[in-house]
Amino acid sequence: MRFWKKKEKIQTEETEKKPGLFRRMWRKFRGIDWKNPVNRWKLLFASLFAVVGFSGFLWGAIAFTSNPSFCSWCHEMAPEYVTFEVSAHSEIKCTQCHIEPGAVNMVTHKVHSLKEVYYHIVGVPDPIVQTIAVTNESCMTCHSENRLVSATGDLIVNHSEHIQEDIPCVTCHSGVAHAKVVERGINYQKDMDYWTMENADKLVNDTYMRPNMGTCIDCHDKVNKGDKPWEDIQYSLPENPHKDGHGKQDDEDGHAEAATTNLSAEDKAAVAKKKAQGIIFQALGKQVEDVKISMECSTCHLEVSTPKNHKAIDWNQNHGNAAINTLDECIDCHQDSKWIKHFEKQDIVSLIDAGASRTKYNPDLSIVKTDSRENNFCSSCHSYRPEGHVESDVWLTAHADKAETKQQKEECYVCHDQSKTLENTKLTAPTDVYCEQCHRTGFKSK
Structure with a gap:
């Protein structure tokens, strides 16, 4: 006889497994006498408390995730955060630009943004590219469409006429908050550690934040050819390397680059150079065409500050010495980046090194010679006898x-x-x- 054998446990009503918490709460809820008005009032107050609590939690979550500092928590958002902090928009929230006004739009956007959490865990796109344009409605919550002249008193831009043509604000102001880091190619994951506030002054300046004259020229040139490029919103967004066909450049006839696909790299460069020089001649008033929008400087600028020595009769023939001695001053106006829409790809390390060791220009014939041959403004004249x-x-x-x-x-x-x-x-x-x-x-x- 095994006296150590456990006695079989007799299942009784007292030893039945107790129901779980939620089952007990449900049984208790069903047992309430809802005919009793006191119980109905209790339910009303409890429901009201739950709604207020949930609303408070939801509002707090939205407010917390809308704060720019929240974006800085993610390593991959460093370029966007640093450029934002040194921009003219640093005093407003990211959501004021990136979400259309309205509570419904806010909540909808937050739900859609849950995918960003997924990307943060499994791996973000490299580089991160803005695919949804900031709308005019967002801009108009702070800005007026009635501005005609820029704050400097020089640039003439009739904003209301542009808006009436349904031209998105970001078509011209695409760099106002983030200095076109995507277009410049300096927001790849390998570059994230360089994006600190200490390096901000070397990576961000007005050249990339203010409207680029090349953007105006490119758009006006297309309008003169009968196009409305802004109708395709991709025209206003940076080129997306993750999407085939986005950001294709147009040839001089205003059609997709398929017409030059079979050309060699040198021939494509020659076509681009000819187009750029043609636009420069229009801006100088040396090549007048039957156009809808004049390309001359005086069309958009109230004050065109021409240096005194440029007004000399023999300036065209005798400006070589000035170019050698003050090339750095000449390039302030006569540089290709002033005349093209897109900035060239940059190397973030070179930008930081150049910013840390900026040297004064010393007269150098070889530099001037190279510039006069490669620079479209100079070569547009120098290519002729x-x-x-x-x-x-x-x-x-x-x-x-x-x-x-x-x-x-x-x-x-x-x-x-x-x-x-x-x-x-x-x-x-x-x-x-x-x-x-x-x-x-x-x-x-x-």
């Missing part, structure tokens, strides 16, 4: 006194190389005529 050269057979024997001194020779070198360009070397000079074709033994320099 000067009128003073007259006929080639006459100029050949008559130019000696125009190239006597070292300074005069330097002016020649802007267009002509002294020696023959080496094979497999890109020819950047406007002409393939070089000095040693005739002066094979060299020549004296004064």
Whole structure:
């Protein structure tokens, strides 16, 4: 006999397994006498308390997640947070721009934003790209559409006429809060550690935040060709590398780049250069076409500050010395980035290093020569033979006194190389005529 054997437990009503908490609460709720008005009042107050509590929790959650500092918690949002903090919009909340006004839009957006939590856990898109444009309704909650002249008193922009054409504000003001970090290619995950407030002044400046003149020119050029590019909202957004076909550039006929697909890289560059130079000629008033919107500077600018030395009669022929001595000042106006819509891709490390060790420009002929050949503003004129050269057979024997001194020779070198360009070397000079074709033994320099 096994006396240690446990006695079988006799199932009784007292030893039945007790029901769970929610089952007991449900039984208790069903047992309430709802005919009793006191119990109905208790239910009303309890429901009211629950609604108030839930609403308070929901409002608190929305307010907490709408605070810009909340965005800074995520490592991948560093570029957006740093650029926002140093922008003119730093005193408002992100949601005031990125969510259309209205409580329903706010709640809907928060629900949709749950996918950002998922991306944060499994891996965010690299780079992060804005795919939903800020609407005019969001902008109009703070700004007026009646502005005609910029705060500086120079730029003429009739905002109301642009809005009447349904042109999105972000078409011109795409960099106002985030300095076009996507377009510049400096918001990849490998660059996140560089995005600190200490580096903000090296990575962000007015060039990227204010409306880019190239954007105005590109849009006006398309309007003159009968297009309304803003009707496709992708025109106002940065190019999305995660979506095929987004951000394709247009050729000079205003059609998709399919027309130049079969061209070599050099031929495509030549087409782009010709287009840019044509626009520059229009802006200078040297190429007048039957257009809807004039491209001349005075169309948009009340004050075009032309330096005094530019007004000299012989300036076009004798500005070489000024270019050599003050190239950094010339480039403030005469740079390609002023005339194109998109900024070139940048290297974040180079930007930080350049910002930390910014050096003063020293006169350098080789730099000026390269710039005059590559810069579209300069090469738009330098690619044509000067009128003073007259006929080639006459100029050949008559130019000696125009190239006597070292300074005069330097002016020649802007267009002509002294020696023959080496094979497999890109020819950047406007002409393939070089000095040693005739002066094979060299020549004296004064």
